[in-house]
Amino acid sequence: MQSSLRLGLAGLGTVGASVVRLLAKHGDDLAVRCGRRISLRAVSARDRTRDRGIDLANVNWFQDPVKLAANPDIDVFVELIGGASGPAEESVRTALEHGKHVVTANKALLARHGVELARLAEKKGVSLNFEAAVAGGIPIIKTLREALAGNEITRLAGILNGTCNYILTRMERERISFDECLKDAQRLGYAEADPTFDVGGFDTAHKLALLTSLAFGSEIDVDQIFIEGITSIGLPDIEAADELGYRIKLLAIAEKNEGGIEQRVHPTLVPKTSAIGRVDGVLNAVAVDADFVGKLMLVGPGAGGDATASSVVGDIADIARGTALNTMGRPAEQMKPYRKSDVExxxxxxxxxxxxxxxxxxxxxxxxxxxxxxxxxxxxxxxxxxxxxxxxxxxxxxxxxxxxxxxxxxxxxxxxxxxxxxxxxxxxxxxxxxxxxxxx
Missing domain, CATH: 3.30.70.260 (ACT domain)
Known part of the structure; x- marks a missing residue:
């Protein structure tokens, strides 16, 4: 068996702690599947004294994630800090510059800097994997980048934010207002104290930008996405949709047409009988139209520590096996400039x-x-x-x-x-x- 793959993990929140638990629970099986052991060597987080319910006794601690990213004793830097700039961006760039593989769940970082970081990873001959950045535990990145490599994709549509889907589901089932649902979602931990990024559609847009780039080979351009959130949806709309045979979902849609690529995030009426219309609660779903495989849809948990950790470790396992792929499914230099189609x-x-x-x-x-x-x-x-x-x-x-x-x-x-x-x-x-x- 090869020497172990050495990890440095930055960010020990819900997802980071779940990654540590998963590696501890399934470490032996992963070693068999990957042909080498995966070893957590170092971590970085703001509060060293916090009890996270995980064993870090034999793991080195770095207060500064950038120093961890440059550490010669790790092979893979796992970034679970979050944010489009600041320590997350600096540490990922540092890791790539030092020839480290990177695994990240950071959709905001990739939506803003993904193409540039992909070029850097290719230049250094390392992987930049991000399955956990979109749709939590659903393997949609691998599906688009690997399983559907022999297809031309013409359209994709999905429910990419569990908070919004939870709120809309509760409004329909219990006939309660948006404000009341949002308060419950915050109390249960499904929504942040400031929920604007979720209910305003911006979280969904960041994820859509990445899927669009993978599906159509275009450069990432989150600023060209038409965005409407769900704050204007009232009970009269929920009730009318129900009577007409529809449900309201916040959908992310990207499709290729003669004018270019259309990207939009907005509330949508979908038939109750459709597969995506039956996706309720905090679940996510992505539907893909491709020329040879036809239509397919993936459904699963779009957030949560364990589901997201599953995707993170899947990316680490690919690196352990020696699977090397271009970040966006094709060389970054061959990605086409984004050409916007008018949503109107x-x-x-x-x-x-x-x-x-x-x-x-x-x-x-x-x-x-x-x-x-x-x-x-x-x-x-x-x-x-x-x-x-x-x-x-x-x-x-x-x-x-x-x-x-x-x-x-x-x-x-x-x-x-x-x-x-x-x-x-x-x-x-x-x-x-x-x-x-x-x-x-």
């Missing part, structure tokens, strides 16, 4: 919810505005609304009605133009809500 050219069905003043001519005017933009309506549902203090231009009390429309296929640009005109006409009391529909 996206065609599909749309769900629209309006609070319409209950007065003569209002509904006809709305229908006319839709017709002017060539938008055909598949269904229209009216519901009782609420009393308003004053009706514009009259000063008298008014009632509103909730009008819910589902369109046939049209473009996002057409929907936006029609809704802008409807709001200008003064027939609605609040900004329109519209959500894209995906057949999946």
């Amino acid at each position: 050219s996206h065609a599909g069905g749309f769900y629209v919810r309006l609070s319409v003043y209950d007065r003569p001519g209002a509904f006809a005017a709305i229908a006319n505005r839709m017709a002017e933009r060539g938008i055909s309506l598949e269904s229209i549902v009216q519901r009782a609304g609420r009393p308003m203090a004053d009706q514009p231009n009259t000063g008298s009390p008014a009632m509103t009605r909730q009008v819910i429309m589902v369109t046939y296929q049209t473009t996002e640009a057409a929907i936006r133009e029609a809704l802008a005109r409807i709001e200008q006409d003064g027939h609605v009391s609040d900004p329109a809500q519209f959500i894209r529909i995906e057949a999946m």
